[in-house]
Amino acid sequence: xxxxxxxxxxxxxxxxxxxxxxxxxxxxxxxxxxxxxxxxxxxxxxxxxxxxxxxxxxxxxxxxxxxxxxxxxxxxxxxxxxxxxxxxxxxxxxxxxxxxxxxxxxxxxxxxxxxxxxxxxxxxxxxxxxxxxxxxxxxxxxxxxxxxxxxxxxxxxxxxxxxxxxxxxxxxxxxxxxxxxxxxxxxxxxxxxxxxxxxxxxxxxxxxxxxxxxxxxxxxxxxxxxxxxxxxxxxxxxxxxxxxxxxxxxxxxxxxxxxxxxxxxxxxxxxxxxxxxxxxxxxxxxxxxxxxxxxxxxxxxxxxxxxxxxxxxxxxxxxxxxxxxxxxxxxxxxxxxxxxxxxxxxxxxxxxxxxxxxxxxxxxxxxxxxxxxxxxxxx
Amino acid sequence: xxxxxxxxxxxxxxxxxxxxxxxxxxxxxxxxxxxxxxxxxxxxxxxxxxxxxxxxxxxxxxxxxxxxxxxxxxxxxxxxxxxxxxxxxxxxxxxxxxxxxxxxxxxxxxxxxxxxxxxxxxxxxxxxxxxxxxxxxxx
Numbered sequence: 001x002x003x004x005x006x007x008x009x010x011x012x013x014x015x016x017x018x019x020x021x022x023x024x025x026x027x028x029x030x031x032x033x034x035x036x037x038x039x040x041x042x043x044x045x046x047x048x049x050x051x052x053x054x055x056x057x058x059x060x061x062x063x064x065x066x067x068x069x070x071x072x073x074x075x076x077x078x079x080x081x082x083x084x085x086x087x088x089x090x091x092x093x094x095x096x097x098x099x100x101x102x103x104x105x106x107x108x109x110x111x112x113x114x115x116x117x118x119x120x121x122x123x124x125x126x127x128x129x130x131x132x133x134x135x136x137x138x139x140x141x142x143x144x145x146x147x148x149x150x151x152x153x154x155x156x157x158x159x160x161x162x163x164x165x166x167x168x169x170x171x172x173x174x175x176x177x178x179x180x181x182x183x184x185x186x187x188x189x190x191x192x193x194x195x196x197x198x199x200x201x202x203x204x205x206x207x208x209x210x211x212x213x214x215x216x217x218x219x220x221x222x223x224x225x226x227x228x229x230x231x232x233x234x235x236x237x238x239x240x241x242x243x244x245x246x247x248x249x250x251x252x253x254x255x256x257x258x259x260x261x262x263x264x265x266x267x268x269x270x271x272x273x274x275x276x277x278x279x280x281x282x283x284x285x286x287x288x289x290x291x292x293x294x295x296x297x298x299x300x301x302x303x304x305x306x307x308x309x310x311x312x313x314x315x316x317x318x319x320x321x322x323x324x325x326x327x328x329x330x331x332x333x334x335x336x337x338x339x340x341x342x343x344x345x346x347x348x349x350x351x352x353x354x355x356x357x358x359x360x361x362x363x364x365x366x367x368x369x370x371x372x373x374x375x376x377x378x379x
Numbered sequence: 380x381x382x383x384x385x386x387x388x389x390x391x392x393x394x395x396x397x398x399x400x401x402x403x404x405x406x407x408x409x410x411x412x413x414x415x416x417x418x419x420x421x422x423x424x425x426x427x428x429x430x431x432x433x434x435x436x437x438x439x440x441x442x443x444x445x446x447x448x449x450x451x452x453x454x455x456x457x458x459x460x461x462x463x464x465x466x467x468x469x470x471x472x473x474x475x476x477x478x479x480x481x482x483x484x485x486x487x488x489x490x491x492x493x494x495x496x497x498x499x500x501x502x503x504x505x506x507x508x509x510x511x512x513x514x515x516x517x518x
Contacts, residue, residue, distance in 0.1 A: 122395025
């Protein structure tokens, strides 16, 4: 099996851009990724697109501005993990020698579809019963409050950390203030115990990555691991809160592939759509024991100058959450961090980075899909 | 009917009638109150491993692949977790309480709480009826 490398990454700005064409967000990200990889568009052998809300045929609508005719193109929808699923497919294709250079794109323009919160999927029992996504995460948070004594201050610490980090991310949607713990807790209640400042905003944006083989370029990042899992039944038999097990399954595969323990990860971008999400994810990744994840942010372990910085970009809580684009945005940040070119966001140790994206919301399943990727600089 | 979806804006995500879109087939668990005092949540149970599901029409047991048969589940159980939603969702006006209820010898179902308040984990709840198709439970 061949080695897969990330040759280049790019993103658009993240925010609300209803006046822009959806393709223009994608073109911005792709153009930066192609420049970053130092290739010409004609070298791209295949395109994989992650998008949740389309429009239908979004890949082809993007492609018509790129001049990359006739190559295989496919679109992946795995909720929030759509574009890391697309990235996973690109990595597998390169590893198995199917293509030499694959363009991965994630894009969504949610401001043209929703005013305010995402409308729950009405075909789903939970959606039909008016359970919004923050409500689903709130149920997990309340379970944690009851089971492990997680405090409101511990939840808020995740938002304080990530929103402070986001101030240094010029592409983030929210970068106007770093709230205090008190301000996070005093913000408008969305679903108990999650307040407004503990919820990511819905956004427009795009991210792109160029994946290829080993071409001997020192700037390329080695894909040590890429693991994707779909959901499993989540029901009365499970001791885990919703979403936990799917992240754990993907993490176990990824760490086995990389041959590393979680303690060797220097920097992470994880799915913090809501504060409890980051806490659960870090436990499922093995960064903290079960029930102890809430201690990481208050203890400084996950701050930018901590032992294992998490979401130095500001995460979804600052960047925003254009569902299909989030995974590629996370990959871009980790690539910039590992190259040591993240500017004021740069973390000190940056040899090995991890990206985790968990997409979900389908009732009775512990997630729709989860992807965990481990990247490293070359020795 | 008011809509949160914007002014006459189409949306890829099916919004359903509850938020001003077209109706979709109802996938929520069904409460059967036809028997005197014999209320039950309808669903299926695996004939081999006894796995219970509130979803009907599934092709086989998703846990062990054996055939499933129709089943009536108890309307009582324990709260796995609960929350109070403070934002409007569709036509649901805040605040409203939601809980995951582990039915006795049955599946985990999402219920609306008659009183919008967080209840301790393990609280005994009983499904007392439905509200616009949603299961409603109280302590």
